[in-house]
Amino acid sequence: MLAEQNEKRFTAALNCLCKNISRRLLPLAPKLVDSVQEIRLRLSRPLALVCPDNTYYLTQNGGLSNTILDGAMLVVSKADIVDTFNNICNYSVYNRQNEIVNGFVTMYGGHRAGICGTAVVNNGKIVNIRDITSINVRIAREHKGCADSLYNKIIAVSGGVLICGAPCSGKTTVLRDLARLLSTKGKKNVALIDERGELAGTASGKFQNDIGMCDVYDSYNKSEAMLHAIRSMAPEIVICDEIGSKEDIYAVEKSVNCGVRIISSTHCANEYELKQKANMVSLMKTGAFQTLVFLSNRTHAGEIVKISQVGDNFAV
Numbered sequence: 001m002l003a004e005q006n007e008k009r010f011t012a013a014l015n016c017l018c019k020n021i022s023r024r025l026l027p028l029a030p031k032l033v034d035s036v037q038e039i040r041l042r043l044s045r046p047l048a049l050v051c052p053d054n055t056y057y058l059t060q061n062g063g064l065s066n067t068i069l070d071g072a073m074l075v076v077s078k079a080d081i082v083d084t085f086n087n088i089c090n091y092s093v094y095n096r097q098n099e100i101v102n103g104f105v106t107m108y109g110g111h112r113a114g115i116c117g118t119a120v121v122n123n124g125k126i127v128n129i130r131d132i133t134s135i136n137v138r139i140a141r142e143h144k145g146c147a148d149s150l151y152n153k154i155i156a157v158s159g160g161v162l163i164c165g166a167p168c169s170g171k172t173t174v175l176r177d178l179a180r181l182l183s184t185k186g187k188k189n190v191a192l193i194d195e196r197g198e199l200a201g202t203a204s205g206k207f208q209n210d211i212g213m214c215d216v217y218d219s220y221n222k223s224e225a226m227l228h229a230i231r232s233m234a235p236e237i238v239i240c241d242e243i244g245s246k247e248d249i250y251a252v253e254k255s256v257n258c259g260v261r262i263i264s265s266t267h268c269a270n271e272y273e274l275k276q277k278a279n280m281v282s283l284m285k286t287g288a289f290q291t292l293v294f295l296s297n298r299t300h301a302g303e304i305v306k307i308s309q310v311g312d313n314f315a316v
Contacts, residue, residue: 041081043134085115172199190212249283
């Protein structure tokens with residue numbers, strides 16, 4: 001069943017790419033569906049396939065190489081970049097402008113395309129990105145059961161939970177499965193704040209991922225959605241991804257004062273990195289979080305390596 005799901009998601013991600021690239025990758029699907037995390041297009045550079053153990057490059061004859069061979073690689077052209085960018089925007093760039101200025105576009109199935117190019121700045125704010133030079137398609141995966149052990153440890157305790165990990169360590173995957181378990185097995189009222197569309201993977205109002213019985217705030221600003229949820233949906237738990245801004249801190253404090261439990265994530269590989277983030281230190285001191293969960297690296301995505309108490313690391 002998992003292999004079938006991985007194949008479906010890999011194929012959906014390929015459909016976001018231009019035809020020149022997708023048709024070359026499709027024959028390689030049996031080798032790639034279970035391992036590829038990212039497909040990276042860089043202008044005038046070889047196409048890169050990022051896996052947990054290595055990065056591979058596509059050759060002109062349809063093979064894979066873990067090294068760049070002069071004159072033998074498939075080099076990404078300007079047309080490849082433009083066609084892929086139009087694809088991920090469903091040929092409606094204007095309608096995706098809010099996402100584009102933040103550097104990413106979320107696609108059908110929860111896949112996300114990071115975008116890199118030349119910033120168009122007006123009054124000190126980025127209002128557009130032009131001359132796209134890099135696109136990183138991150139393939140969303142669903143691993144039911146990956147949060148079982150964590151669920152068993154936190155269901156009987158109070159206080160918020162912060163999941164910490166480096167990029168591609170599986171934070172979003174664990175949060176998604178935890179939301180499913182808490183809202184079904186735990187029978188909790190859970191508000192799922194899906195700011196970037198990666199948790200539920202909503203497309204045309206339909207969830208592409210199993211998030212149980214959650215109330216989903218899709219594409220809302222994270223801090224605003226927390227306050228919306230408190231006012232209208234009476235959640236016991238609010239789950240959101242990648243917390244850390246000043247606005248987030250205010251919304252978290254407001255939620256906790258209303259008796260709501262927060263479960264979220266942040267980018268950091270260990271306690272030391274967490275302590276270097278001023279906003280996160282301030283957040284820990286609010287008492288909003290009780291439990292810290294640290295994940296392994298990208299080679300073991302979703303694997304929990306340590307669970308500790310906030311009081312063991314911060315004076316609260």
